[in-house]
Amino acid sequence: MTWKRSLPILALILIAAVLFLRPGERPFEERRAFLMGTAVLVRAQADEAVLDETMALLRDLDRSLSAHSESSEIGRANGKSGTEVSLSPRTARLLERALLWAERTGGAFDPTLRPLTRLWLGDGLEHEPPSPEAVAEALRHVGWSRVRLDGKKLLLEPAMGLDLGGIAKGYGADEAVSLLRHKGVSSALVDLGGNIVVIGERPGGGPWRIGIQDPRKPRGERLGIVEVRDRSVVSSGNYERFLLWQGERYGHIVDPATGFPARSDLEGVTVLSESSLDGDALATALFVLGRERALALTEDLERDGYAFILVGADRRIDLSPSLTGLFRLEAEEYRLETGR
């Protein structure tokens, strides 16, 4: 057979190959970056251009939401406390959700902690902790219920400031996933420093297997694995980031009731939910609340489809009943409590 004559056959084979290529057989592309103060990973069965667009979206969110930068939208709003400012519709909606979670968690989640997080985390993670007087003074300017938000118009009292760090990664993960879905992606994993959202099933089929960090072990050592499809998995804990001073660890999650890093009897909180924004706010709040008050809140939320893995300092893990069979404990020192 000559080349000329075999060309139509080759073309037919190619067309057939394209027609029979199942979505599961498309290669996964990956992007990594350091954004929102954390390691970002996007892995998706998508074109390079779609991944680039997703990373651009996350970079844009980082630029507008960072409380540390004076030039971000949040930084500028904080700089103008005492006068009314106009927020972008996106940031206004995010702040509205943040205030809603502040209310639902009795203020354990508070998006107005900037005066305190500035003192505790400042520009670095190794400095002298603030004095109790400085903490008390900063605490006077914290309080989610004093934020005036009317549509896009925001009014903060003088010296007040927003810190959306407890919710921004979850929001970013949701936005990234919504872009990927919009582009027709049916299998992906978006990880913003422990705020993970998955689309569909993992490469090769079956649920995605998400490793849960053992709060007491070096990064990467697992407590167990949870299996998920189309869901967000968010983990919070003071093992993530802390200020180290003279051997003492001061965690990055602040208790709005005291102004000091939360002294929780929980070491790690994982929330499974549809929306990563909601999971993010909740994970931070439940950590602050501690086991007893957290459990009082989770029962209601479980009825709405949320699920929880609460890791106690006493090595007891409270697991939502719906996770039985989906969560596999690997670390032997812990014991599971599911009898609720």
Ligand code: AMP
């Ligand atoms: P996450 O990693 O989601 O638990 O959020 C922790 C980050 O949120 C901190 O680095 C602060 O920027 C901010 N934050 C700390 N404590 C709280 C709190 N109680 N409520 C809301 N945001 C907080």
Ligand code: MG
């Ligand atoms: Mg959070």
